[in-house]
Amino acid sequence: MDLIQDYIDEFIFNCESRNLADGTIKRYKKMLKLFKDFLDSKKIDEIEKIKALHIRNFLIAQKQKGRKESYINTHLKVIRAFFVFLNEEEYLEGNPTEKVKFFKENKVLIKTFTDEEVLKMIEVADEVKYRKIKKPRSFSKYKSVRNKLVIMILADTAMRVNELCNIKDSDINGDRILIRKGKNNKERMVYLSTPILSQLMKYKRVKEKHFKNIVTEDYLLINKIGDKMTVDAVQILIRKIGKEANIDKRCSPHTFRHYSAQTLLKNGVDTYSVSRILGHTSTRITEVYLRSMMTDEVLTHTKNKSPLSLIKRKR
Structure with missing residues (x-):
C-alpha cells in the first residue's frame, strides 16, 4: 500500500475542489x-x-541536474503547500x-517583444492560410481572423492564456471583459481598446457564418469543431506565428503578458493600476517589470553617452 501516493492524490483532489487553475x-x-x-x-x-x-x-539533486534556482524554489513551494495540507487535515504534526x-x-x-515584432506577428496571423492543410476558404478565413484576435488580445490586455481560453461571449459587455477565472479565482475587469473591438466585430461575423x-x-x-480552444492550442499557435514572423525570441502567451505590462508602464500608467490590470496580488510582483523596463531604457539612453564615447567626440 502506497500511503504517500494516497496523500498526494488527496492533496490534488483538494486542489481541484478549490478550483485552482489547471496549469x-x-x-x-x-x-x-x-x-x-x-x-x-x-x-522512504x-x-x-x-x-x-x-x-x-532532493532540491540539491535538482540543482545538480542543472535546474535553475527559480525552478528549484517552485519545487519547494509545491512541497510546502503539500505539507501545509497534511497539517491542516491533521495527518501530520509539524512541517x-x-x-x-x-x-x-x-x-x-x-x-519581451518590441512594438515592431508585435505588429509583425499580428500581420502574419492575419495572413496565414495554412496551405499545408486543404480546407475550404471559409475555414481558412475563420482561423485567420480568430488568430489575429488572439494575438491582439494578448498583446493589449496582459491577459493570462488560461483566462483568455475561459472567456465566454456573455463575459463581454461593451468595451470590457469580465475575467471570471483569474488566478486564485479572483475576478477582474479588462478594458478592450478600439482596435480589439473592431477585430472582435469582424470575428463574430465570420464565426457566426x-x-x-x-x-x-x-x-x-x-x-474547428466548435469546442473551447485549449491552452496548449494557443501556445502552439503563438510559437507557429512567431516562427512565421521570424521572431528570434521565446514566443509564448506569457511573453505577450510581459510586453503588455512593460508597455503600459512605459506609457506612464502607474504601478498600482498595472498591478490591477495584471491581476497581481501585490505591486511587488509588478515591480519586476518596472525594473526590467527601467534598466532597458537606461541602457538605451546611455548607449552613446559613455565617458569614452564623449571624449572621442571632443577630440
Missing part, C-alpha cells in the same frame, strides 16, 4: 511525482519519515519544509 494542478502533479520518485529511491514510504534533510537533498531555505535567485531582466449549422460551446475562442 497549477498540472505543475503540482508533475513536481510531487518527482519528489515521490526521489523518496522511493531512498526507501511513510509521510512521518520525511525529514528536512530529505527535502534539502519539515519550515527548516528548508529557498535558493538565492539571480535577478534576471525580462526580455462558419458555424452556422454547427452547435458550439459558449466560449469566445473555439476550434
Whole structure:
C-alpha cells in the first residue's frame, strides 16, 4: 500500500475542489511525482519519515541536474503547500519544509517583444492560410481572423492564456471583459481598446457564418469543431506565428503578458493600476517589470553617452 501516493492524490483532489487553475494542478502533479520518485529511491514510504534533510537533498539533486534556482524554489513551494495540507487535515504534526531555505535567485531582466515584432506577428496571423492543410476558404478565413484576435488580445490586455481560453461571449459587455477565472479565482475587469473591438466585430461575423449549422460551446475562442480552444492550442499557435514572423525570441502567451505590462508602464500608467490590470496580488510582483523596463531604457539612453564615447567626440 502506497500511503504517500494516497496523500498526494488527496492533496490534488483538494486542489481541484478549490478550483485552482489547471496549469497549477498540472505543475503540482508533475513536481510531487518527482519528489515521490526521489523518496522511493531512498526507501522512504511513510509521510512521518520525511525529514528536512530529505527535502534539502532532493532540491540539491535538482540543482545538480542543472535546474535553475527559480525552478528549484517552485519545487519547494509545491512541497510546502503539500505539507501545509497534511497539517491542516491533521495527518501530520509539524512541517519539515519550515527548516528548508529557498535558493538565492539571480535577478534576471525580462526580455519581451518590441512594438515592431508585435505588429509583425499580428500581420502574419492575419495572413496565414495554412496551405499545408486543404480546407475550404471559409475555414481558412475563420482561423485567420480568430488568430489575429488572439494575438491582439494578448498583446493589449496582459491577459493570462488560461483566462483568455475561459472567456465566454456573455463575459463581454461593451468595451470590457469580465475575467471570471483569474488566478486564485479572483475576478477582474479588462478594458478592450478600439482596435480589439473592431477585430472582435469582424470575428463574430465570420464565426457566426462558419458555424452556422454547427452547435458550439459558449466560449469566445473555439476550434474547428466548435469546442473551447485549449491552452496548449494557443501556445502552439503563438510559437507557429512567431516562427512565421521570424521572431528570434521565446514566443509564448506569457511573453505577450510581459510586453503588455512593460508597455503600459512605459506609457506612464502607474504601478498600482498595472498591478490591477495584471491581476497581481501585490505591486511587488509588478515591480519586476518596472525594473526590467527601467534598466532597458537606461541602457538605451546611455548607449552613446559613455565617458569614452564623449571624449572621442571632443577630440
